[in-house]
Amino acid sequence: AQTVTQSQPEMSVQEAETVTLSCTYDTSESDYYLFWYKQPPSRQMILVIRQEAYKQQNATENRFSVNFQKAAKSFSLKISDSQLGDAAMYFCAYRRAQGGSEKLVFGKGTKLTVNP
Amino acid sequence: NAGVTQTPKFRVLKTGQSMTLLCAQDMNHEYMYWYRQDPGMGLRLIHYSVGEGTTAKGEVPDGYNVSRLKKQNFLLGLESAAPSQTSVYFCASGISQRTSRRAHEQYFGPGTRLTVT
Numbered sequence: 001a002q003t004v005t006q007s008q009p010e011m012s013v014q015e016a017e018t019v020t021l022s023c024t025y026d027t028s029e030s031d032y033y034l035f036w037y038k039q040p041p042s043r044q045m046i047l048v049i050r051q052e053a054y055k056q057q058n059a060t061e062n063r064f065s066v067n068f069q070k071a072a073k074s075f076s077l078k079i080s081d082s083q084l085g086d087a088a089m090y091f092c093a094y095r096r097a098q099g100g101s102e103k104l105v106f107g108k109g110t111k112l113t114v115n116p
Numbered sequence: 117n118a119g120v121t122q123t124p125k126f127r128v129l130k131t132g133q134s135m136t137l138l139c140a141q142d143m144n145h146e147y148m149y150w151y152r153q154d155p156g157m158g159l160r161l162i163h164y165s166v167g168e169g170t171t172a173k174g175e176v177p178d179g180y181n182v183s184r185l186k187k188q189n190f191l192l193g194l195e196s197a198a199p200s201q202t203s204v205y206f207c208a209s210g211i212s213q214r215t216s217r218r219a220h221e222q223y224f225g226p227g228t229r230l231t232v233t
Contacts, residue, residue, distance in 0.1 A: 004158075035221070037224075042226070043204065043226060043227045043229075044224065044226050044227070045159075045206060045208075045224035045227075046224075047221060047222075047223070050221060091158060091159070103149065103161040103164065103174055103175065104149075104151075104159070104161070104208075104222055106158035106159045106160075107158055108156055108157065108158045109158055
């Protein structure tokens with residue numbers, strides 16, 4: 001079974017600085033998708049960024065980028081120029097590419113605090 | 117577009133009572149999912165549906181039933197609520213077309229906080 005591990009229960013960063021959140025996963029599949037979701041205090045799950053395993057290029061979305069290391073099964077999220085609004089729980093998630101009904105497997109989350 | 121909506125947002129039940137959570141999506145997505153979120157556990161899949169009239173079990177299905185009579189709606193039922201079902205419930209919908217940039221993404225509703233006493 002696939003598992004996702006987020007080893008940092010909590011992280012903090014100063015406003016305008018850069019922070020990296022870690023995620024590792026375990027799978028025997030070669031084709032899959034990886035996601036980072038943000039959950040602010042409002043509880044809404046917001047998709048931040050996605051990575052397709054067959055693409056070597058790391059995904060970027062404005063201030064958010066990932067470091068995808070397929071061989072190491074590592075998928076970290078870098079937030080540049082951190083803003084107060086980035087404070088939230090961040091969840092790493094995995095999904096098989098085969099079979100459209102496959103579930104998302106989530107890590108336990110990292111709570112990010114942004115200090116002014 | 118409202119996206120994914122959930123009704124109700126909050127609910128308190130007594131042990132043994134029953135209730136139904138409603139999820140609706142207006143994005144014409146084929147796939148719909150019910151997850152629960154417990155402290156320190158992340159989100160876990162309860163049941164899912166790949167199309168109207170079809171449902172399947174997820175990781176933690178016991179104590180729950182679902183129905184998908186219409187493509188846009190996915191209902192989650194608790195027949196006899198237990199304190200262990202106190203949780204935040206999220207509905208999600210998604211597509212799975214590889215040619216779409218949004219393939220394999222899931223879009224979440226705002227959640228329902230359920231407390232069973």
